Amino acid sequence: MMDSPFGSFQLKRYPFAGDDSHQAWDAADELLLEYLAEQKFSTNASLLIFNDGFGALVTALGYFSLHSVSDSYCSHLSQRRNREDNGLGAVGEEAGLVQFDSLWKPVGEFDQVVLKVPRSLGLLEENLHRIATHLPPGTPIAAGGMLKVLSNGVFALFEKYFGKITTSLAAKKARLIFAKVGTGKVPKNPFPQTMEVEGLGIILVNHGGTFSRDRLDPGSRFFLRNFPRLSDEKLIVDLGCGNGLLSILAARRAPEAQMFLLDESYMAMASARQSFDANGLFHRGVFHTTNVLQGVDDDVADKVLCNPPFHFQNIQTREIALTMFEESKRVLKRTGSSGW
Numbered sequence: 001m002m003d004s005p006f007g008s009f010q011l012k013r014y015p016f017a018g019d020d021s022h023q024a025w026d027a028a029d030e031l032l033l034e035y036l037a038e039q040k041f042s043t044n045a046s047l048l049i050f051n052d053g054f055g056a057l058v059t060a061l062g063y064f065s066l067h068s069v070s071d072s073y074c075s076h077l078s079q080r081r082n083r084e085d086n087g088l089g090a091v092g093e094e095a096g097l098v099q100f101d102s103l104w105k106p107v108g109e110f111d112q113v114v115l116k117v118p119r120s121l122g123l124l125e126e127n128l129h130r131i132a133t134h135l136p137p138g139t140p141i142a143a144g145g146m147l148k149v150l151s152n153g154v155f156a157l158f159e160k161y162f163g164k165i166t167t168s169l170a171a172k173k174a175r176l177i178f179a180k181v182g183t184g185k186v187p188k189n190p191f192p193q194t195m196e197v198e199g200l201g202i203i204l205v206n207h208g209g210t211f212s213r214d215r216l217d218p219g220s221r222f223f224l225r226n227f228p229r230l231s232d233e234k235l236i237v238d239l240g241c242g243n244g245l246l247s248i249l250a251a252r253r254a255p256e257a258q259m260f261l262l263d264e265s266y267m268a269m270a271s272a273r274q275s276f277d278a279n280g281l282f283h284r285g286v287f288h289t290t291n292v293l294q295g296v297d298d299d300v301a302d303k304v305l306c307n308p309p310f311h312f313q314n315i316q317t318r319e320i321a322l323t324m325f326e327e328s329k330r331v332l333k334r335t336g337s338s339g340w
């Protein structure tokens with residue numbers, strides 16, 4: 001149960017709520033809610049919220065008018081479920097919550113921007129660039145993060161986009177950063193960025209929130225060195241596709257195959273689409289933002305490629321990887337196989 005100045009709320013870490021060892025909010029959420037209660041907004045105030053991991057903010061702030069931006073399909077889903085569990089409308093204009101993906105350019109005026117600092121500096125920069133570019137000067141921003149994510153790079157990005165910032169004292173290993181949208185020229189968004197995979201001639205396009213956007217991670221390298229043998233497959237699934245690296249190589253090695261790419265990150269999906277185009281694979285990919293393999297029929301795939309995640313938000317977890325393996329079995333044809 002999360003106790004806050006706005007009330008007490010029962011929250012779960014959807015969609016992987018089975019493991020109760022981690023709670024669905026942290027001290028940075030609590031600090032943000034305490035700060036927002038002190039502002040004494042009227043109930044028709046309009047708040048723009050970024051990166052609410054499991055819905056603690058959109059649930060506790062449920063009586064305001066909310067726009068919620070996230071790079072995560074699963075976070076959006078968790079926000080809706082936790083609101084429903086706590087007797088609020090899930091989503092929609094009438095329910096007082098509208099959800100947008102992280103590529104959305106904010107429109108309108110807001111009484112307050114509330115931002116949970118993400119683990120990825122790239123995603124943070126994409127958020128801050130959109131806030132600085134599209135919101136009216138003077139719009140106040142309150143950002144909260146656990147001290148472990150508040151690196152020097154985080155403060156440097158706030159100063160880059162908003163100049164002067166102030167901070168709260170640290171409490172319960174969390175801290176707040178305060179800024180206002182300014183009137184000056186906004187620095188250019190450095191994303192999306194392009195890189196070439198050495199030795200393979202593959203071009204990768206990366207938006208800021210994409211996994212391993214500035215170098216190949218050791219897991220991906222290992223996968224490339226041990227890439228499954230492919231020949232006459234018809235449908236290959238790339239589960240947790242990131243920027244599309246694995247399916248670009250697979251599309252080259254299995255010239256007849258249609259690639260089906262899935263990821264829960266909106267920026268991963270945008271990156272994968274653009275990477276496919278950059279490698280001339282225009283009609284070879286179908287792209288789907290979802291949780292694991294939701295919406296994919298049984299017995300359809302000849303091969304599933306998956307370099308699974310072991311993190312969600314700031315939490316280490318094996319649950320997603322295990323669900324990915326189980327679900328892969330379901331979508332594989334009897335003759336199919338997977339490479340993990």
Ligand SMILES: C[S@@+](CC[C@H](N)C(=O)[O-])C[C@H]1O[C@@H](n2cnc3c(N)ncnc32)[C@H](O)[C@@H]1O
Pocket residue numbers: 074211212219220223239240241242243244245246262263264265268290291292293307308309310312320
């Ligand atoms: C280790 S990365 C692999 C990226 C890419 N396939 C590679 O090998 O470089 C894992 C990917 O899984 C995605 N992911 C995490 N949770 C997911 C979920 N519940 N459903 C679908 N994709 C998910 C992440 O966004 C991330 O892009």
